[in-house]
Amino acid sequence: MSRPDLHERIQALRKLRIAQGxxxxxxxxxxxxxxxxxxxxxxxxxxxxxxxxGLSQQFQVVSALQEGAGRDGAGAGASHLVSGHHAAHEAVEREIAQWLGYPRGLLFGSGYLANLAVQQALLLEDGDVCVQDRLNHASLLDASLLAGCKLRRYPHADAEGALRQLKHAPEGAAMLATDGVFSMDGDVAPLRALTLVARMQKALLYVDDAHGVGVRGPEGRGSVAEANLGPVEIPLQLVTLGKALGGYGAVVVGDDALIQHLSETARPYIYTTALPPAQAAATLVAVKHARRDxxxxxxxxxxxxxxxxxxxxxxxxxxxxxxxxxxxxxxxxxxxxxxxxxxxxxxxxxxxxxxxxxxxxxxxxxxxxxxxxxxxxxxxxxxxxxxxxxxxxxxxxxx
The missing domain is CATH 3.90.1150.10 (Aspartate Aminotransferase, domain 1)
Incomplete structure (x- = not known):
C-alpha cells in the first residue's frame, strides 16, 4: 500500500498558498x-x-476579572456537568437571557463550539437539514458538516432562496440558520422575511448575532430585537462574548426545553472545561455596561x-x-x-x-x-x- 506522505502534502499546499499570496x-x-x-x-x-x-479594557470589567481570579482562581477546574459550573456562569446566563428577553441561556467556551453544539444536538437523524445563507460565518457552515446533517445554502440575504431550499430539502427536521450581522460585509439579514419562511416550512430559525448584540437594537439587544422579533419567531439565538462585550465565550439563549436539551446532550458543552469563573464575572459587568451605556x-x-x-x-x-x-x-x-x-x-x-x-x-x-x-x-x-x-x-x- 502506498499512502501519501502528510509532510509532502502540507509542503505542496504551502507552496500553493505562497504562489496565490x-x-x-x-x-x-x-x-x-x-x-x-x-x-x-x-x-x-x-x-x-x-x-x-470599547469594553475589553474598561476598568470595572478588568477589576471584576482580577477580583474573580483572586477569589476563584485561574480556571474552573472541570466541565459544567462535573464540578466546573460556578455561580458566576449562572449569573451570566441569567443576565444575558433576561437582557435579550429569552427564558434561559447556556454558556459555551466559544461561538464556534456553540454553533456546533446547536446543530449536533438538534439535527441528529438521517434526512435532517440545515439551510444557510451563503455568507454565513464559517463556524455555522462547519457545524453542519461536523454534525452530519444535510447542508443547503441559499444566495446571500435571499429569503426566497431559503424557501426554495427548504421546499426541496428532505423530509427530516429542518433548521434555518443565519448570521444577524454578516462578519465580512457588515450587512444585516432579512430576519422578518426569514421568520415567515421558517414558519411556512416548519423549520427552526437560529440566528448567530455575534456582531449585532451590544451594537444594534433597543438597549443593544441586537438584530433580533431591532427587527421587533423574539423567542416565538426565533427560538434560538447565539450571543458571542468576545465582540461588543469585550470578553470571551458565547451564550445560546432559547426556551427551557431547547436549552435543557443542549445542556444534557451537546457534546461541545459536556466534554470541555467550563470557562474560568473570573472571565464570567468580567462578562457580567460588561453586559451591565452594554445595557446602560x-x-x-x-x-x-x-x-x-x-x-x-x-x-x-x-x-x-x-x-x-x-x-x-x-x-x-x-x-x-x-x-x-x-x-x-x-x-x-x-x-x-x-x-x-x-x-x-x-x-x-x-x-x-x-x-x-x-x-x-x-x-x-x-x-x-x-x-x-x-x-x-x-x-x-x-x-x-x-x-
Missing amino acids: RVRVRRTITRRDGVRVEMDGRWLTEFCGNDYL EWRREKLTGLIARFRGGAQRHGLETIVSDSPIQPILCGDDASAMAMSSALQSAGYLVTAIRPPTVPEGKARLRVTLSALHMAAEVDALVEALARSRDAVQRVRGAA
Missing part, C-alpha cells in the same frame, strides 16, 4: 492601550478588532456615518453597511495586501481579508470601528486609505 501570518501585540497597539516596537492605531463598545452606541453610530461619508467623498469602494464593519473592496489579493502594508507604514493596523474567507475577486480591507476611536482618527484613516489606494493604482498602471 494567501499565506496567513500572526501579528504579535506586545501592549494595548485603547485602540492603540504596540507591534514590532511601533505603536499603531487599530481598525480591525471587534471591541465595538447608550452613549457608546450613539458615538459608534456617529463614527460609522463619519467614516462612510469620508469614504464616499474619496471614491473608496464600500459595501452598504450601517454596522461597525466597514469593508473597503480591493478586488485582487495583491492590492489588498499592498494597501494593508501601506496603512501599517502610515501607522494603522487594518487587516487584509482574502479568499477563502471571502469570495474570489472580493479581497478587502475589513475596517472596524470602536466607540474608543476619535473622530480625528477616523478622518485620518480615510485619508490614509485613499492615499494607499492611489499608490497601488499608480504601481499597477506603471506595470
Whole structure:
C-alpha cells in the first residue's frame, strides 16, 4: 500500500498558498492601550478588532476579572456537568437571557463550539437539514458538516432562496440558520422575511448575532430585537462574548426545553472545561455596561456615518453597511495586501481579508470601528486609505 506522505502534502499546499499570496501570518501585540497597539516596537492605531463598545479594557470589567481570579482562581477546574459550573456562569446566563428577553441561556467556551453544539444536538437523524445563507460565518457552515446533517445554502440575504431550499430539502427536521450581522460585509439579514419562511416550512430559525448584540437594537439587544422579533419567531439565538462585550465565550439563549436539551446532550458543552469563573464575572459587568451605556452606541453610530461619508467623498469602494464593519473592496489579493502594508507604514493596523474567507475577486480591507476611536482618527484613516489606494493604482498602471 502506498499512502501519501502528510509532510509532502502540507509542503505542496504551502507552496500553493505562497504562489496565490494567501499565506496567513500572526501579528504579535506586545501592549494595548485603547485602540492603540504596540507591534514590532511601533505603536499603531487599530481598525480591525471587534471591541465595538470599547469594553475589553474598561476598568470595572478588568477589576471584576482580577477580583474573580483572586477569589476563584485561574480556571474552573472541570466541565459544567462535573464540578466546573460556578455561580458566576449562572449569573451570566441569567443576565444575558433576561437582557435579550429569552427564558434561559447556556454558556459555551466559544461561538464556534456553540454553533456546533446547536446543530449536533438538534439535527441528529438521517434526512435532517440545515439551510444557510451563503455568507454565513464559517463556524455555522462547519457545524453542519461536523454534525452530519444535510447542508443547503441559499444566495446571500435571499429569503426566497431559503424557501426554495427548504421546499426541496428532505423530509427530516429542518433548521434555518443565519448570521444577524454578516462578519465580512457588515450587512444585516432579512430576519422578518426569514421568520415567515421558517414558519411556512416548519423549520427552526437560529440566528448567530455575534456582531449585532451590544451594537444594534433597543438597549443593544441586537438584530433580533431591532427587527421587533423574539423567542416565538426565533427560538434560538447565539450571543458571542468576545465582540461588543469585550470578553470571551458565547451564550445560546432559547426556551427551557431547547436549552435543557443542549445542556444534557451537546457534546461541545459536556466534554470541555467550563470557562474560568473570573472571565464570567468580567462578562457580567460588561453586559451591565452594554445595557446602560447608550452613549457608546450613539458615538459608534456617529463614527460609522463619519467614516462612510469620508469614504464616499474619496471614491473608496464600500459595501452598504450601517454596522461597525466597514469593508473597503480591493478586488485582487495583491492590492489588498499592498494597501494593508501601506496603512501599517502610515501607522494603522487594518487587516487584509482574502479568499477563502471571502469570495474570489472580493479581497478587502475589513475596517472596524470602536466607540474608543476619535473622530480625528477616523478622518485620518480615510485619508490614509485613499492615499494607499492611489499608490497601488499608480504601481499597477506603471506595470
